[in-house]
Amino acid sequence: MSATIIEAAVNGPWTRERQPKIPIAIDEIVTEAVACASAGASVIHFHAYDITTGNQTTDLSVIEEIISAIRAEVDVLVYPAIRYMSNAQAIEPSAGERRYSHFATLGETRKLDWLIVDPGSTNLVRYSDLNLEDAVVDINTPIAIRHGLNVAAEFGLNPTMAIYDPGYLRLAHHLVSQNAKLKKPMYRFMFSEQLTFGFPPRTYALQAYLELYRELGISAPWMVAGLGTNVLPLVPEVVDRGGHVRAGLEDFDLGSEIGNLALVEATAKAIEAAGGTVASTTEAREILA
Numbered sequence: 001m002s003a004t005i006i007e008a009a010v011n012g013p014w015t016r017e018r019q020p021k022i023p024i025a026i027d028e029i030v031t032e033a034v035a036c037a038s039a040g041a042s043v044i045h046f047h048a049y050d051i052t053t054g055n056q057t058t059d060l061s062v063i064e065e066i067i068s069a070i071r072a073e074v075d076v077l078v079y080p081a082i083r084y085m086s087n088a089q090a091i092e093p094s095a096g097e098r099r100y101s102h103f104a105t106l107g108e109t110r111k112l113d114w115l116i117v118d119p120g121s122t123n124l125v126r127y128s129d130l131n132l133e134d135a136v137v138d139i140n141t142p143i144a145i146r147h148g149l150n151v152a153a154e155f156g157l158n159p160t161m162a163i164y165d166p167g168y169l170r171l172a173h174h175l176v177s178q179n180a181k182l183k184k185p186m187y188r189f190m191f192s193e194q195l196t197f198g199f200p201p202r203t204y205a206l207q208a209y210l211e212l213y214r215e216l217g218i219s220a221p222w223m224v225a226g227l228g229t230n231v232l233p234l235v236p237e238v239v240d241r242g243g244h245v246r247a248g249l250e251d252f253d254l255g256s257e258i259g260n261l262a263l264v265e266a267t268a269k270a271i272e273a274a275g276g277t278v279a280s281t282t283e284a285r286e287i288l289a
Contacts (some may be wrong), residue, residue, distance in 0.1 A: 003279035004271045005244035005287060007223065008033065008041035010260050012250025013084065015054055021259055022249045024049035026062065030069040035261045036248070037074040040268035042284035043114070044070060045160075045250070047081040058083045058102045067111055075281050079114040079160070080106075082148070090139035096147025103148075107155025114186070115157040117148040119172035122164045125196045126228065126254070138164075146175055153181035158288045160186045162225075165198045166212055173216050184288050187213075187222045188246065194228030194254055201231045210241065221287055226251050232270050239276035244287075 010032050011022035023029045033044045048066060050057040063080050070078055082099045089095060106112045117140075124136040152159040159182065163169045169187060176185055189209050191201035199205030206224065213222070223244035224231045230252060231245065238245055247267040248260050268278050279287065 001239070001276060002242055002287065003277045003283045004239055005043060005221075005223065005279045005284045006041045006264060006267050006271070007043035007045060007225075007244070007246040007248075008036035008260060008264050009045040009225070009246055009248035009250035010036065011047050011049070011248075012227075013047055013056055013081065014250070014254065015049075015056075018254045019249050019256065021256065023260075024054065025051050026066055026069070029066050030073070032260045033066075033070045033076070033078070034073045036264045037070075037076045037281075039261055039264045040278040041076065041247070041264050042279050042281040043077045043079075045079055045081070045114075045116075045246075045248075047250075056081070056084050060102055060105060063102060063106070064111060067106075077113040077281060077284055079112045079116065079157075082116055082118075085139075087137050087139055090144070091141055093143065095141060096144035099144060100148050100151045103157075104151050104155070107151060107157055110155075113157065114160050115148065115152040115155075116162070117145060117152070117159045117172070118162045118164070118168075119145050119175065120164060120168040122197045124227070126194055127196065128194070142171070142175075145171070149175055149179055149182060152183070153179050156183060158183045158186060160188055162188050162190050163209070164190045166209070169209065169212060169218075170216070173218055176220075185220045186244070186288065187218070187220055188225045189222060191224065191226035191231060191234075192229045197227075201226060201229050201234050203234070203237055206234055206237060206241075228252075228254050232266060235267065235270040236274040239271055239274040244279075245271065
């Protein structure tokens, strides 16, 4: 049985309006990332924020400061978010270049390890959303998806690919198989209970994804994650089947009073209780080699 990677997604796109306990200032993000790494996370994912407005930013100076400060404290794999774009901007031919321009710069200077690709589009609607005009449509055109994979290949980054429904996995595998220069991807099965996309975090849902894995002949590693949900009940099966787990306030129930450190600690305990071991950063690199 191989070791289980824990990825800590410490804040996400929610702002404090929807997830009040997320870190948004540089020092807050760094402090929580270091604490999560010390508790067992070998991968850190973060969204940079403009502390003045409280909104997301892809300002390179902010991102670079966060990455450098984390790495000065702990040896951990780290990567930021792609650029947020409005629905109209996301379908423009140049969307891929705009989404990934900061990743290209960071990749060229060897300042990150992974690159995120969402290989599909979906409606991100919460059951509690009363005004659907405020709902987000996460749009990723095939051209933009391929551009992200090309950036990953050019700079030797592992693409971590969010799988919101089975069609995402089929397209991702198709595009990955066309790019011989790509490093090994990490497919991330996304579950939810507070939002309406895909599956809830249930055993039957994980089994469905893994059956499709088998049918497609995929050998890449996978992990369970989500938005507005708790995937801890899946950990025993994840460990048994050789998968990995993402934890943190980006994924957990919106409005949570639980912090990132407690979520990572609970994940590590669940892995060990299931008979698994938590992967070190060295082991995580070997799994993705």
